[in-house]
Amino acid sequence: MKFKETHPRKVRGESVHMTKEEKMEELTIKGSQLQVTISKDEPELNNSGQLHDLRGNELESVEAAYxxxxxxxxxxxxxxxxxxxxxxxxxxxxxxxxxxxxxxxxxxxxxxxxxxxxxxxxxxxxxxxxxxxxxxxxGYSQIEQESLRDKYIHNVFKSSDILKADWxxxxxxxxxxxxxxxxxxxxxxxxxxxxxxxxxxxxxxxxxxxxxxxxxxxxxxxxxxxxxxxxxxxxxxxxxxxxxxxxxxxxxxxMDYYSFNTEVKIVQAHTDLPLHDVKKIVSVVTSLREKLPDAQKPGTRACIMIGKGLAASNGSGNADFEQICIDVMATKTNSRIDLMEKQKLVKEAILALK
Ligand SMILES: Nc1ncnc2c1ncn2[C@@H]1O[C@H](COP(=O)(O)OP(=O)(O)OP(=O)(O)O)[C@@H](O)[C@H]1O
Ligand SMILES: [Mg+2]
Structure with a gap:
């Protein structure tokens, strides 16, 4: 249990009935305490123009969480x-x-x-x-319970429990x-x-x-x-x-899918592939987008995935490229026939590049 002084009166400038350990603790705290006035509701701007208030640490941890x-x-x-x-x-x-x-x-x-x-x-x-x-x-995350013990008069003890809801x-x-x-x-x-x-x-x-x-x-x-x-x-x-x-x-x-040029730049930013490879990827994905139903259309994420697959693969032939494209496109496939259809579309799109 933690005791907290509740009465400001002192005897000869010192609180009475403190144990040696409590006195030591109080002295240490007094020596190191920085006195600040905390205004809970008034955030202010710091030197860098960022929102900051005197609850800096609290706000920082809140921001870090989100x-x-x-x-x-x-x-x-x-x-x-x-x-x-x-x-x-x-x-x-x-x-x-x-x-x-x-x-x-x-x-x-x-x-x-x-x-x-x-x-x-x-x-x-x-x-x-x-x-x-x-x-x-x-919301109220927890209830904080605090026990107080009034030690002001010798031999008289008063204790109470305070319940505070913590928002x-x-x-x-x-x-x-x-x-x-x-x-x-x-x-x-x-x-x-x-x-x-x-x-x-x-x-x-x-x-x-x-x-x-x-x-x-x-x-x-x-x-x-x-x-x-x-x-x-x-x-x-x-x-x-x-x-x-x-x-x-x-x-x-x-928002629709970005233009060809933007998608090329995005894939380049996410992979270190040469431009002609990136253009190949975006062309194949765009071609499938035109042919597949809405729920199965591949997005920019698919272009980046193919790019990463290609960058990581050792092979550079069309067979490897085709397989990588198929693996990425197969994500929303629910039957073998569906997969074969997508394979066909990928093959056609790659052929059309030549
Ligand atoms: N302007 C951009 N610059 C760099 N990368 C981008 C850009 N726009 C999108 N991307 C990349 O494209 C991919 C898809 O983008 P994002 O996740 O924002 O799409 P989304 O529409 O939110 O997708 P979902 O519908 O699945 O939530 C991500 O990997 C993202 O990093
Ligand atoms: Mg999203």
């Missing part, structure tokens, strides 16, 4: 820039932006890139079936409070009821914390708060249909 992954290989060609500018335009108007597009076309990478470029800290959430409102806003903010609450940029990836995979909390954030600029009471229940959304959401156009039939009210509050930008 930091977005680095995308050092990001390629910014004119068609990527155009999309980036459209996203920024709508964010500037205060609207959240929804990037929608087929699998592997570059939605998440672009959302992260634009979010980072805004210069504010970025927090992110990945939507899925099990995400709840608590995962978005936070932990999750990414949405952090972003709303401090004006961070939120990337909510695949938001449509989350149950619409869990996303309801976003409605007032986007419209009235108020975040309601349903499990809190009184004044603490409402947070005024920071003016720098921005949100970029992504969802997969192919998945719409299978996942929760996001409620109309939420979609109505979002500006949606439809």
């Amino acid at each position: 930091l977005v992954p680095d995308n050092n290989n990001f390629i910014d060609t004119p068609d990527v820039k155009k999309l980036d500018e459209r996203i920024r335009l709508w964010l500037k108007t205060g609207h959240p932006v929804h990037l929608i597009g087929p699998t592997g076309c570059g939605k998440t990478s672009l959302a992260m890139h634009t979010a980072k470029e805004l210069g504010r800290p970025v927090v992110w959430i990945n939507g899925d079936e099990s995400v709840t409102t608590t995962d978005l806003i936070g 932990i903010d999750n990414p949405l609450a952090i972003a709303c409070k401090y004006g961070y940029t939120l990337v909510y990836n695949e938001f449509s995979r989350t149950k619409p009821s869990a996303n309801n909390v976003l409605l007032s954030v986007f419209e009235e600029k108020i975040l309601e914390l349903p499990t809190k009471f009184g004044e603490e229940r409402y947070i005024q959304v920071h003016p720098d708060f921005k949100a970029i959401l992504t969802s997969n156009s192919i998945e719409y039939a299978g996942v929760h249909k996001p409620q109309d009210a939420l979609l109505d509050r979002l500006v949606s930008i439809y």
Whole structure:
């Protein structure tokens, strides 16, 4: 049990009834303690212009927990820039932006890139079936129990237990409070009821914390708060249909696969292959994209995978290239006939290169 002094009165300048060990401990703490006034609610800018408050360590650890992954290989060609500018335009108007597009076309990478470029800290959430409102806003993580013992008068002891609920903010609450940029990836995979909390954030600029009471229940959304959401156009039939009210509050930008030149540059950035090999890869993938149904179309990710396979393979003949392409394309194949069909398409696409 840990005892804590509760009365300020001292006897001859010293607390009474302390054991030798307690006195030693108190002296050590006094000697090393740095006195700071902590203002919990007023974040300020540090020298480098970054958001910082006197709870620096706390914020740092929160940010570290939600930091977005680095995308050092990001390629910014004119068609990527155009999309980036459209996203920024709508964010500037205060609207959240929804990037929608087929699998592997570059939605998440672009959302992260634009979010980072805004210069504010970025927090992110990945939507899925099990995400709840608590995962978005936070909640009472634990109850802290503290035992107090009043040692002020000799032989008189008073003890009491204090129970304090410990609230932990999750990414949405952090972003709303401090004006961070939120990337909510695949938001449509989350149950619409869990996303309801976003409605007032986007419209009235108020975040309601349903499990809190009184004044603490409402947070005024920071003016720098921005949100970029992504969802997969192919998945719409299978996942929760996001409620109309939420979609109505979002500006949606439809992203298709990037142009041939951009995809070539992206694959080059992810592999060290010579240009003619990269062009071959993108041509084959583009050709299959034109022939396969939507749910099976290969994205930019497939181009990168083929590139990595080719770079790692010792062989450089067409047979190796064909096998690598087939292995990558076979990912959404559910029967032998399906596979044979894809093999045929890959062969034809490679033949057409000559
Ligand atoms: N502009 C870019 N620069 C560099 N790499 C990129 C770029 N855009 C996409 N990529 C790469 O292409 C691949 C697919 O991109 P990303 O994961 O962003 O697509 P997505 O649309 O979010 O896919 P999914 O629908 O599966 O979530 C990733 O490996 C990513 O690194
Ligand atoms: Mg994605």
